[in-house]
Amino acid sequence: MADSVSYFLMAWLDPSLxxxxxxxxxxxxxxxxxxGLSVTMATSILISFTFSWDVNDALALIVGIxxxxxYGGSRTAILLNIPGAPSSVATSFDGYPLxxxxxxxxxxxxxxxxxxxxxxxxxxxxxxxxPFLSDMALKFAPRDYFLIAALGLLLVGSLAxxxxxxxxxxxxxxxxxxxxxLDQVTADxxxxxxxxxxxxxxxxxxVMIGMFGVAEAFFQLHQLNAKPLRQKVDKIVPSLHLVLKFxxxxxxxxxxxxxxxALPGTGGDIASLFAYDHAKRSVKHPSRPFGKGAxxxxxxxxxxxxxxxxxxxxxxxxxxxxxDAVTAIIIGAxxxxxxxxxxxxxxxxxxxxxxxxxNLVLANLFxxxxxxxxxxxxxxxxxxxxxxxxxxxxVLCVVGSYSLNSSMTEVYWMLxxxxxxxxxxIFRFQMGPVxxxxxxxxxxxxxxxxxxxxxxxxxxxxxxxxxxxxxxLVLTTAVVLLLLSNxxxxxxxxxxxxx
Amino acid sequence: MSNEPRLKAxxxxxxxxxxxxxxxxxxxxxQIAGFDLPNSPxxxxxxxxxxxxxxxxxxxxxxxxxxxxxxxxxxxxxxxFLHEHFPLAIVVFLAMxxxxxxxxxxxxxxxxxxxxxxxxxxxLRHGRLLASLIITAVATGIIYALFKxxxxxxxx
Amino acid sequence: xxxxxxxxxxxxxxxxxxxxxxxxxxxxRNIQGIIQWGAGGATDNVARSLTPHVEEALGxxxxxxxxxxxxxxxxxxxxxxxxANGYTVLYGAxxxxxxxxxxxxxxxxxxxxxxxxxxxxxxxxxAPADSQFDNFKELLNYAHKNPGKLRMGGTGAGxxxxxxxxxxxxxxxxxxxxxxxxxDGPGITAMLGNHIDxxxxxxxxxxxxxxxxxxxxxxxxxxxxxxxxxNTPPITQALxxxxxxxxxxxxxxxxxxxxxxxxxxxxxxxAYEKGVANEQFQTFLTENGAKPLNLQGExxxxxxxxxxxxxxxxxxxxxxxxxxxxxxxxxxx
Numbered sequence: 004m005a006d007s008v009s010y011f012l013m014a015w016l017d018p019s020l021x022x023x024x025x026x027x028x029x030x031x032x033x034x035x036x037x038x039g040l041s042v043t044m045a046t047s048i049l050i051s052f053t054f055s056w057d058v059n060d061a062l063a064l065i066v067g068i069x070x071x072x073x074y075g076g077s078r079t080a081i082l083l084n085i086p087g088a089p090s091s092v093a094t095s096f097d098g099y100p101l102x103x104x105x106x107x108x109x110x111x112x113x114x115x116x117x118x119x120x121x122x123x124x125x126x127x128x129x130x131x132x133x134p135f136l137s138d139m140a141l142k143f144a145p146r147d148y149f150l151i152a153a154l155g156l157l158l159v160g161s162l163a164x165x166x167x168x169x170x171x172x173x174x175x176x177x178x179x180x181x182x183x184x185l186d187q188v189t190a191d192x193x194x195x196x197x198x199x200x201x202x203x204x205x206x207x208x209x210v211m212i213g214m215f216g217v218a219e220a221f222f223q224l225h226q227l228n229a230k231p232l233r234q235k236v237d238k239i240v241p242s243l244h245l246v247l248k249f250x251x252x253x254x255x256x257x258x259x260x261x262x263x264x265a266l267p268g269t270g271g272d273i274a275s276l277f278a279y280d281h282a283k284r285s286v287k288h289p290s291r292p293f294g295k296g297a298x299x300x301x302x303x304x305x306x307x308x309x310x311x312x313x314x315x316x317x318x319x320x321x322x323x324x325x326x327d328a329v330t331a332i333i334i335g336a337x338x339x340x341x342x343x344x345x346x347x348x349x350x351x352x353x354x355x356x357x358x359x360x361x362n363l364v365l366a367n368l369f370x371x372x373x374x375x376x377x378x379x380x381x382x383x384x385x386x387x388x389x390x391x392x393x394x395x396x397x398v399l400c401v402v403g404s405y406s407l408n409s410s411m412t413e414v415y416w417m418l419x420x421x422x423x424x425x426x427x428x429i430f431r432f433q434m435g436p437v438x439x440x441x442x443x444x445x446x447x448x449x450x451x452x453x454x455x456x457x458x459x460x461x462x463x464x465x466x467x468x469x470x471x472x473x474x475x476l477v478l479t480t481a482v483v484l485l486l487l488s489n490x491x492x493x494x495x496x497x498x499x500x501x502x
Numbered sequence: 503m504s505n506e507p508r509l510k511a512x513x514x515x516x517x518x519x520x521x522x523x524x525x526x527x528x529x530x531x532x533q534i535a536g537f538d539l540p541n542s543p544x545x546x547x548x549x550x551x552x553x554x555x556x557x558x559x560x561x562x563x564x565x566x567x568x569x570x571x572x573x574x575x576x577x578x579x580x581x582x583f584l585h586e587h588f589p590l591a592i593v594v595f596l597a598m599x600x601x602x603x604x605x606x607x608x609x610x611x612x613x614x615x616x617x618x619x620x621x622x623x624x625x626l627r628h629g630r631l632l633a634s635l636i637i638t639a640v641a642t643g644i645i646y647a648l649f650k651x652x653x654x655x656x657x658x
Numbered sequence: 659x660x661x662x663x664x665x666x667x668x669x670x671x672x673x674x675x676x677x678x679x680x681x682x683x684x685x686x687r688n689i690q691g692i693i694q695w696g697a698g699g700a701t702d703n704v705a706r707s708l709t710p711h712v713e714e715a716l717g718x719x720x721x722x723x724x725x726x727x728x729x730x731x732x733x734x735x736x737x738x739x740x741x742a743n744g745y746t747v748l749y750g751a752x753x754x755x756x757x758x759x760x761x762x763x764x765x766x767x768x769x770x771x772x773x774x775x776x777x778x779x780x781x782x783x784x785a786p787a788d789s790q791f792d793n794f795k796e797l798l799n800y801a802h803k804n805p806g807k808l809r810m811g812g813t814g815a816g817x818x819x820x821x822x823x824x825x826x827x828x829x830x831x832x833x834x835x836x837x838x839x840x841x842d843g844p845g846i847t848a849m850l851g852n853h854i855d856x857x858x859x860x861x862x863x864x865x866x867x868x869x870x871x872x873x874x875x876x877x878x879x880x881x882x883x884x885x886x887x888x889n890t891p892p893i894t895q896a897l898x899x900x901x902x903x904x905x906x907x908x909x910x911x912x913x914x915x916x917x918x919x920x921x922x923x924x925x926x927x928x929a930y931e932k933g934v935a936n937e938q939f940q941t942f943l944t945e946n947g948a949k950p951l952n953l954q955g956e957x958x959x960x961x962x963x964x965x966x967x968x969x970x971x972x973x974x975x976x977x978x979x980x981x982x983x984x985x986x987x988x989x990x991x
Contacts, residue, residue: 033648037648044721141847141850141851142851143851144848144851144853145837145848145853166561166564168557168558168560168561168564169557169561171553171557172520172524172553172554172557172558172561175550175553175554175557176523176554178546178550179527179547179550179551179554182546182547182550184727184732185727185728185731185732185735186534186543186727186728187726187727187728187814187838187840188543188814188838189543189728189814189815189838190727190728190729190731190762190763190814190815190816191534191535191543191544192534193530193531193534193543193544193547194527194530194531194547196530199735199739200739202728202731202732202735203725203727203732203735203736204727204732221592221595221596224589224591224592224595225589225592227591227626267844267847268844268847318847322847322850322872323866323867324843324846324847324850325697325843328697328724331697331702331724331843332697332706334697335702335703335706335707336706338703338706338707338942339706339707339710341938343866344866345866345867345870345872346866346867346870346871346872347866347869347870388627389626390623390626390627391623391627391637393595393622393626394618394619394622394623394626395619395641397599397602397618397622398615398618398619398641398645399645401602401603401606401615402645408723408736409690410739410740411603411606411607414603414606415603418599418600418603422596425587426516429510429516429587430510430512430513430516430517444546444550447546448546449840451545451546452541452543452545452546452838453837453838453839455540455541456541456809456835456836456837456838457809457835457837457853457854458835459806459807459835460540460541460835462540
């Protein structure tokens, strides 16, 4: 116990570790904020620097980058409608409308405090029930991932604002985009139309940058001469009253975040979409309608994606299996530093666990400090004349999509998706469902086929397996309920009751 | 059903185009593995193609009674569509963006970006040469420093 | 520590200064390393452990990127699409040598210039810790009585599990359901949760899990017991006739696009030779039950050709090759 506490406090008491965590968090915020620069990329570059360092130094820096990076994505999502990372897509749904109402400062302030709350809850879960949670995560069979993906795709009902058929169309189109390329299982080309370039698939960040960033930039060109909105920047730190008001919601969405994050195979991007949907369903009287700048729509995804960080560490620290791409790199770093990041890690090197937990708490505190300073400057970005802002957004989108693979192909795709997104926006299609499809479509395809082969390609036993296992049964019930609430069936029932 | 929103100019044409796209998706999906269901690489794509077609038909069906856009004939509708959604500023900006992408490959990142930022600002702000020049220089410098020096991203 | 950060920054500024001079020598900027398998697998572990040592020898950063999918075709293809200037290197496993006979692609390593064949690994057939089988013999007996019931974790056609399965099937019969994962990492996770019954794995990926009691080793794919897993019997105990294929194991290699200038190939080869020879990396390889090879140039090509002809004809014999090795010009061993 005393050992745990001393490991926990290690990063707090050592000035150089303290400094590295701070630098990491600060750098992470900016890496995360820039679309195309991902936390994964930043950590993988850093690993090569930190090779000659002490392992604790390297871990401290990475923890900072990771925490800051997941949060940073919300910055550009709120200010420019370009989610800095896929886990911030849901943040843009209500964050950007808030900035358009002159509340960019408040939105960033609230998202900072909520991210920290989510992050701390995530760490708390990691510290208290990590072994239990990882055992639970292992129980998820391919069929359960399939059901989770299905559940996620049904969120289209709450993302598609006015028209369900448009939402379904957009989600299916997104899933097709996600499937382009060589099939993961059989290596058959799908939707490549004979092009070698398409064999590797279309990166979903390209779709995201194009459909959110570029399409919005084109839209903004209509209001070139509109006077830039003055941002209210006086009350940036949300009042205690406001924070307490959202506390119940943020605890619920953090739990969603940490569980989805702990599942190897799903992460913050899916967690934040689930959380957004949960908020939309459970909050009856939001501060404003969802999609028009509801604080609740900002709180939910921001708490969930930061809580997912703590979740992602769960399988890594308990089993040595990566929970996502970043933890995979951390495992690589531990190997390079001569540690065996396997299931024995907690026994052979128990200090790593408590050191990481302490470090994560520290990084979240730094996040609070760095997140709440400099907001005024950021909010002013929205006040820049459109004629300056729009070309800059364009350059940012180009650099972001280029840096994914160092190739121009992605850049042309980005512009193409930007134009398509512009057209779709004109004709009242929503962008959220497209991204939902791009993220979840491939997951659903892969897990469906794994589940099918597990039962010997027999449709009957596949369907049976969805209801005979307790975990699957819960998920199946959720899918069915969601399906019923989304379809005319519900209306039909209500009508019959009224009659 | 007069309370339905009036169709936008070009809306029906766009939706029909998307329906054609969906048919194309279904055809391509069929090409993957035929109807070799239930566990082939083509199974899920075929399902997606069918969903796209069904939902688009539902959209078009739902719109059959919406009032038509206030235009005479297809030509007028096209004109109105272009007028509404592709005013000169957008067309020119799009052209500049495409030119920028080409320039990137020929000139490299720094000159192409500087030219694009400068020209786009001068055009969108109707002049203001000096201010545009300064902003261009600062922005290009910051982006270069951030990406190339700090994050070591290889730029074209 | 802060000094180190500053030194790093200074270093990157320095790299830039070099980069801006037009006549600078290779490498003048950082290099992209594409790993053809996903995070957490054997190829990924090898690449990430080796690269820091190569970076040191090369004096530049190598940015690693996982591009998994299609038994590694996606990653290899993406390297072959990049210019032949030595700024994109492939970290591959053995799979490309089987693409032609599996009909996955019409190229193999001969379409690239090998830089280094890093080492050759061992295979272990693993099962969940609470599996009803204690060794491969028991599993085979069960499968004979219940064909098509066991779930095997796979990584796609031409992946290591399907190659091992084919070899087993050429001397015995093992009819299983093949559940495909994106690599051995996700496969191990699924096995930990009992969602598959067994999976042939590269020892470099599974070795930590077996001594920890999380997984059970059913058989080592070799003629004798190995030091790393003293309690796991060799596969020849259950299947004596498989001996003709042994020793067999996956390997890891680094390659660049064909047509890369000789000088650059030489620089890279030297750096990788030094990196692989690094003591720390050698320890990593041997601890993971792999044999360091560190082959360059002709020797690397020789190794690749030999491995290909042995494996391809074994698969042909097992009736697992979609296209006969004869038709794609692979000579008999």
